[in-house]
Amino acid sequence: MAANVRATRIAQQLSQEKLAKMVGISYQQLQRHETGRDRIGAGRLQQIAAALQVPVTHFFAGPPEDATSDVVSASTGDDLLRFLVSEVGVEFNQAFRRIRCPDTRRDIINLVGSIARQHK
Structure with missing residues (x-):
């Protein structure tokens, strides 16, 4: 999930600083979420999803089983x-x-x- 947050942020060409500001947290906190060092709670995940304009389920998606x-x-x-x-x-x-x-x-x-x- 953390890697999907990072991948989505990068794909949208947002810096950690910009996304963190949109969510209302420090970029250091976002960095800890993206690296998996800190767990992303449900409420925070909803905020990140809203800022990135994707559904929360987007972060749980992985490659299709048969694709890999x-x-x-x-x-x-x-x-x-x-x-x-x-x-x-x-x-x-x-x-x-x-x-x-x-x-x-x-x-x-x-x-x-x-x-x-x-x-x-």
């Missing part, structure tokens, strides 16, 4: 989530989403895959 069961192990899934919420991961995904042509998207996936295999 055969392809991504738990540790790889953790690595993937860390990448997706990183600055580079968000920037890459935002740029990739702007590409509308499916063939171009597939070409980019193939290119990145080829480069990754060379750097193993």
Whole structure:
């Protein structure tokens, strides 16, 4: 849940300071929530959801079971989530989403895959 709060905040291009101010807490407190150091209570989660304009259930969503069961192990899934919420991961995904042509998207996936295999 904490990672989903962070991912949603980053996807909406909000800083911790900005979201914390919207919720009425310090950015340090928000940081502790996002890292899982402090539990996010129901009331606080509702405030965060309202500020991010998403339903509370959004933070409980994970990848569909069948989407990762055969392809991504738990540790790889953790690595993937860390990448997706990183600055580079968000920037890459935002740029990739702007590409509308499916063939171009597939070409980019193939290119990145080829480069990754060379750097193993």
